[in-house]
Amino acid sequence: MSxxxxxxxxxxxxxxxxxxxxxxKDDIVSIDFxxxxxxxxxxxxxxxxxxxxxxxxxxxxxISEDVTIYLRESDISIFDLTFSNPNVFWELGYRFSSKxxxxxxxxxxxxxxxxxxxxxxxxxxxDYFEHSTWKQFSxxxxxxxxxxxxxxxxxxxxxxxxx
Numbered sequence: 001m002s003x004x005x006x007x008x009x010x011x012x013x014x015x016x017x018x019x020x021x022x023x024x025k026d027d028i029v030s031i032d033f034x035x036x037x038x039x040x041x042x043x044x045x046x047x048x049x050x051x052x053x054x055x056x057x058x059x060x061x062x063i064s065e066d067v068t069i070y071l072r073e074s075d076i077s078i079f080d081l082t083f084s085n086p087n088v089f090w091e092l093g094y095r096f097s098s099k100x101x102x103x104x105x106x107x108x109x110x111x112x113x114x115x116x117x118x119x120x121x122x123x124x125x126x127d128y129f130e131h132s133t134w135k136q137f138s139x140x141x142x143x144x145x146x147x148x149x150x151x152x153x154x155x156x157x158x159x160x161x162x163x
Contacts, residue, residue, distance in 0.1 A: 011051040011145070012070045013041055014091040015080035022083030025111045031082060031128050040126055040134055041078060041107075044141035049076070067091060072098045076148055078141075081118065082109040105144050 016033045023029070037053060045051040057066050071077060071094050079092045095104055101121075108114065110127040124144060126137040 009049050009075040011045055011049050011076045011078060012074035013037065013051060013053045013078045013080075014071075014088050014095075015041075015053065015078075016083060016085045016088065017053070017055055020083055020085075023113070024109060029129075031109060033080065033082075036080065036126070036128065040137055041141065044138040044145065046142065046145060049145070068094060071095045076103050076105065076145060078105045078107060080107050081114055081123070082112050084113070084115065103148060105141070105148075107141070 015037065016031075018034060019030055019032045021028055021030050042051055052070075054063060054067055054070075057063075057070075071091055077091075077095050077099070079088055079095075081088060081092075092104070092106075106118070106121055106123045108123055108125055110125045112125075114123070124137070124140055127133045
């Protein structure tokens with residue numbers, strides 16, 4: 001964190017980067033996750049938060065080290081579960097182990113096939129292929145973010161190691 005100090009609350013976004021192909025309802029589709037980031041997620045982040053994805057970190061060093069630091073120290077994390085990207089799920093697991101679930105927001109493309117143990121969590125769905133729904137998604141995401149009282153969740157979960 002010392003390489004990139006952030007003085008305001010921030011949202012770390014974990015999602016695929018660029019255009020990816022995957023299966024939605026038995027069809028192979030392409031989604032540009034950079035558009036999802038720019039037009040759906042960033043537009044929804046309140047002005048008092050700084051939001052970024054790992055490819056926005058502009059310094060040398062280990063990417064995995066930066067990711068774990070930002071997952072552990074970000075006030076809120078958003079995870080796009082579309083296409084079940086293994087990196088996103090690893091990062092989600094890491095976040096689950098280091099911060100309360102109330103600071104985690106899950107999103108996905110409508111009709112995404114999600115693992116059984118994720119389906120019982122509240123997930124905010126967007127429809128990449130129906131632009132008329134984007135405004136409502138952004139409104140809902142902003143409400144999710146505004147409902148999180150980050151002051152209440154500043155302490156990470158305490159773990160006790162065996163001696």
